[in-house]
Amino acid sequence: MKEFFEKKIITAILIIGILLYFLIVNFSIIYKPLKELISESEVNFSNLDNLISEVETLVDDKLYNRDGFINFYGYNQVILNKNEENNFEVVKDKDGYLHYTYFTNRAKDISGYVDAVKKFKEGIKNTNTEVMYLMAPDKYIRGITQFNYGMPYNYANESADEFLKKLGSNDISFYDFRSNLLKWDISNNEYFYKTDHHWRTETIFEAYSEFVKKLSDKYNIESVDYYTDKSNYNFETYKNSFIGSMARKTGIYYAGIDDFTLIYPKYSTDYDFYYRTNDFEHSGKGDFKDVLLSKEMLVESKSISDEVDKYSTYLFGNQGEVHIKNNNNPEGLKVVFIKDSFFVPFCAFFSNIASDIYMLDPRYFDENILEYINNLEDIDIVFVAYNPQSLSEEFFEPLNNT
Amino acid sequence: MLFSSNIFIFYFLPIIIMLYYIFSFSRVMKNFILLIGSLIFYAWGEPEYIILMITSIIVNYILGLLVHKFRERKNASKLVVVIMLIFNLGILIIFKYLSFILRNISQYTKTVIEIPNIILPIGISFFTFQCISYVIDVYRKDVQVQKNPMYLGLYVSLFPQLVAGPIVRYSTISDQILNRKETIRKFSVGMCRFITGLAKKIIISNSLAVIVDRIFIMNDNLTMTTSLAWLGSIAYTLQIYFDFSGYSDMAIGLGLLFGFKFNENFNYPYISKSISEFWRRWHISLGEWFRDYVYIPLGGSRVKNKDKMVRNLFVVWILTGIWHGAEWNFLFWGVYNFVFIVIEKVFSFEKMEGKNILKHVYTLFIVNLGWVIFRSKDLYSAGRYISSMFGFSKAGMWSSYTWMFIKENLLIIIISIILCTPIAKKINKMVVDKQKGYKFFNILYPVAIVGIFIIAISYLVKGVYNPFIYFNF
Numbered sequence: 120m121k122e123f124f125e126k127k128i129i130t131a132i133l134i135i136g137i138l139l140y141f142l143i144v145n146f147s148i149i150y151k152p153l154k155e156l157i158s159e160s161e162v163n164f165s166n167l168d169n170l171i172s173e174v175e176t177l178v179d180d181k182l183y184n185r186d187g188f189i190n191f192y193g194y195n196q197v198i199l200n201k202n203e204e205n206n207f208e209v210v211k212d213k214d215g216y217l218h219y220t221y222f223t224n225r226a227k228d229i230s231g232y233v234d235a236v237k238k239f240k241e242g243i244k245n246t247n248t249e250v251m252y253l254m255a256p257d258k259y260i261r262g263i264t265q266f267n268y269g270m271p272y273n274y275a276n277e278s279a280d281e282f283l284k285k286l287g288s289n290d291i292s293f294y295d296f297r298s299n300l301l302k303w304d305i306s307n308n309e310y311f312y313k314t315d316h317h318w319r320t321e322t323i324f325e326a327y328s329e330f331v332k333k334l335s336d337k338y339n340i341e342s343v344d345y346y347t348d349k350s351n352y353n354f355e356t357y358k359n360s361f362i363g364s365m366a367r368k369t370g371i372y373y374a375g376i377d378d379f380t381l382i383y384p385k386y387s388t389d390y391d392f393y394y395r396t397n398d399f400e401h402s403g404k405g406d407f408k409d410v411l412l413s414k415e416m417l418v419e420s421k422s423i424s425d426e427v428d429k430y431s432t433y434l435f436g437n438q439g440e441v442h443i444k445n446n447n448n449p450e451g452l453k454v455v456f457i458k459d460s461f462f463v464p465f466c467a468f469f470s471n472i473a474s475d476i477y478m479l480d481p482r483y484f485d486e487n488i489l490e491y492i493n494n495l496e497d498i499d500i501v502f503v504a505y506n507p508q509s510l511s512e513e514f515f516e517p518l519n520n521t
Numbered sequence: 522m523l524f525s526s527n528i529f530i531f532y533f534l535p536i537i538i539m540l541y542y543i544f545s546f547s548r549v550m551k552n553f554i555l556l557i558g559s560l561i562f563y564a565w566g567e568p569e570y571i572i573l574m575i576t577s578i579i580v581n582y583i584l585g586l587l588v589h590k591f592r593e594r595k596n597a598s599k600l601v602v603v604i605m606l607i608f609n610l611g612i613l614i615i616f617k618y619l620s621f622i623l624r625n626i627s628q629y630t631k632t633v634i635e636i637p638n639i640i641l642p643i644g645i646s647f648f649t650f651q652c653i654s655y656v657i658d659v660y661r662k663d664v665q666v667q668k669n670p671m672y673l674g675l676y677v678s679l680f681p682q683l684v685a686g687p688i689v690r691y692s693t694i695s696d697q698i699l700n701r702k703e704t705i706r707k708f709s710v711g712m713c714r715f716i717t718g719l720a721k722k723i724i725i726s727n728s729l730a731v732i733v734d735r736i737f738i739m740n741d742n743l744t745m746t747t748s749l750a751w752l753g754s755i756a757y758t759l760q761i762y763f764d765f766s767g768y769s770d771m772a773i774g775l776g777l778l779f780g781f782k783f784n785e786n787f788n789y790p791y792i793s794k795s796i797s798e799f800w801r802r803w804h805i806s807l808g809e810w811f812r813d814y815v816y817i818p819l820g821g822s823r824v825k826n827k828d829k830m831v832r833n834l835f836v837v838w839i840l841t842g843i844w845h846g847a848e849w850n851f852l853f854w855g856v857y858n859f860v861f862i863v864i865e866k867v868f869s870f871e872k873m874e875g876k877n878i879l880k881h882v883y884t885l886f887i888v889n890l891g892w893v894i895f896r897s898k899d900l901y902s903a904g905r906y907i908s909s910m911f912g913f914s915k916a917g918m919w920s921s922y923t924w925m926f927i928k929e930n931l932l933i934i935i936i937s938i939i940l941c942t943p944i945a946k947k948i949n950k951m952v953v954d955k956q957k958g959y960k961f962f963n964i965l966y967p968v969a970i971v972g973i974f975i976i977a978i979s980y981l982v983k984g985v986y987n988p989f990i991y992f993n994f
Binding site for chain 2: 122123126135137145178189191205206268269370
């Protein structure tokens with residue numbers, strides 16, 4: 120009987136030790152921010168719900184060794200050989216790449232989105248302005264990606280196929296980056312980051328190169344070969360440095376850490392750069408690497424909290440409204456991109472051959488998109504540029520509100 | 522506040538343990554700390570309903586005093602009990618059943634009635650039953666009336682059992698309020714019990730919930746196959762056991778930390794060999810409550826006319842069904858259990874010799890089917906689900922999802938099936954009797970418990986899928 124209780128006493132002492140240690144450390148971390156929160160909040164009975172919720176959020180966010188626990192959780196999932204994590208928040212394919220997916224047994228009904236693009240195109244006043252849809256590849260690459268048996272597949276590619284087919288039948292031109300993806304100079308399975316939902320900068324550069332060469336068939340783009348020649352660009356690889364969006368949920372042991380390659384021109388450039396999201400504005404003038412890149416994001420991050428999303432190094436990530444003016448190419452194309460996050464680095468590269476790029480993100484741009492575009496002069500092309508998983512109300516409803 | 526939350530594990534629990542034992546020289550202070558802590562615990566999740574709980578405590582306190590005052594005047598004391606029942610059941614009806622009642626009246630009389638959107642206060646079914654049992658026990662003179670409102674408040678609101686039971690009788694706790702003894706052994710057993718309960722809930726039950734919730738959605742979308750239907754029902758049978766018994770383990774464990782000894786609420790129900798036995802092992806505190814406050818007062822089984830016994834059972838099971846939720850499927854589930862219990866009584870099923878394995882399979886089969894009715898959002902969904910189980914699914918027999926769910930959760934499923942058996946009891950006995958190999962378990966135990974504690978809190982900190990299935994109660 121003595122041994123029966125002895126083991127429990129030892130266990131209880133260990134647990135109490137752990138709880139007290141965490142209490143002291145957590146309290147020392149949370150004391151100041153909690154004090155600030157309470158002093159800034161209106162503490163009354165009707166507001167108690169909100170205050171409690173904010174305190175809980177603060178407690179969750181400021182937990183000591185939070186990253187360590189998340190990493191440990193991810194490690195446990197590896198030990199259990201799990202290919203799905205936390206109720207299919209993220210799934211892993213056979214090559215260890217992480218995906219967002221959901222349960223469905225058919226492609227989406229995209230007819231409403233086609234109508235939105237059609238209506239939007241008809242709303243462009245300048246009849247010389249071309250409207251083109253750009254479809255980025257989905258992380259599930261047909262012929263390459265393999266899910267484990269039974270893993271839910273979201274039919275994003277099939278939805279995109281149907282969408283583009285209907286765009287074509289409505290006389291809306293499009294460019295599908297999925298078509299030649301496997302021919303690009305990228306080794307298998309490295310089109311996308313393992314731990315992030317975006318395509319790699321190297322892949323984006325290939326997409327940009329292929330596209331501007333195609334575009335130069337119709338538009339007079341000077342020195343297109345020069346601007347798409349990799350030897351004219353710096354490729355700086357930061358090894359094991361990028362904890363992608365999905366790894367920030369699963370921990371670094373579930374799928375590892377990605378390398379991140381920063382690509383920027385060797386030649387001299389001169390830009391005026393501006394962005395605005397709600398009331399926040401920023402502008403700059405100068406070289407590509409000084410103005411279009413936020414290099415302070417390229418810090419080495421070995422923990423989830425340290426990660427500042429290196430993908431957002433280009434153009435400071437997703438902003439509501441962006442204007443890039445290439446002062447070295449005043450005769451270049453004047454274009455508008457209505458885009459999601461997939462086309463942010465793409466636009467940075469594209470700025471090399473353009474004179475002006477306007478970028479609008481429907482999620483963060485608070486004005487009427489069509490009105491904005493119609494107020495611009497001499498726009499050559501308006502691109503609606505999304506990835507297959509952006510075929511959703513969030514991205515197409517703003518096109519409909521015209 | 523929930524036990525399975527960061528704020529409870531990292532702040533509330535260590536703070537209340539510390540304060541409690543700092544004031545260990547004063548019983549009054551210790552009880553006061555527990556009372557205030559319990560009220561904060563409840564208010565944290567439901568600030569607007571703390572007033573309801575405090576009102577309930579005050580009213581039942583006064584009614585208890587009145588019952589005691591009129592103890593020699595039968596009619597007066599009976600009247601007080603009636604008032605108590607109207608008050609407590611009235612609260613329950615308003616918050617839990619009013620929307621259901623109005624919805625059905627509107628549907629069947631084809632009149633338009635505005636259905637109020639009433640949020641069910643967490644734990645209302647538990648604490649109103651505790652209040653009812655207190656006043657009735659005073660009326661029956663089974664317990665002394667509690668003249669200190671703080672102590673009655675402590676009984677009703679004590680945080681370990683407030684949200685998800687067990688339903689603690691005042692008679693169990695009345696002496697412990699003033700005369701309990703905290704010992705290092707109780708504390709240690711309590712802490713270990715709490716950790717195992719936490720692991721059952723966070724690691725096992727929440728993992729199974731992923732399977733269950735997906736499959737039941739597929740039932741709604743008509744994409745559920747026969748194989749998925751069986752997997753979903755078995756997974757839910759396991760999920761609800763580990764969730765509910767996990768919460769009970771946590772409650773009992775937390776009680777022990779502060780010197781309280783609560784009765785067991787689960788006794789390995791899935792080893793039962795009859796539905797009657799199942800209900801002696803599952804949610805024991807509820808079964809005993811209905812037995813002592815409904816079944817026996819109606820006459821129980823000691824009635825000359827056996828039809829009256831059937832009637833008494835029917836009443837108990839109707840009430841048991843609707844206690845679990847305000848929908849027709851809960852009522853049907855109560856009647857479903859009643860039918861099998863009566864059949865077993867009529868055929869003296871439990872006294873039948875041999876055929877234990879068949880009895881076990883029969884019990885699990887009936888219980889499993891019952892859980893499908895219980896889990897479904899309504900009777901129609903339940904009917905569709907059960908028909909899929911027996912091959913009438915429009916989506917066919919097999920689905921790749923079946924293999925995927927099993928493969929992704931294989932270890933959890935195996936462990937949960939093993940833990941449905943009294944293996945822990947056998948290991949404890951092995952240690953106590955110093956059987957061969959007991960030293961190994963002695964060394965393994967602290968490592969295992971601390972290990973599963975760290976795993977459980979890593980799941981909590983990560984913020985894994987953590988459904989709370991007692992919102993109906």
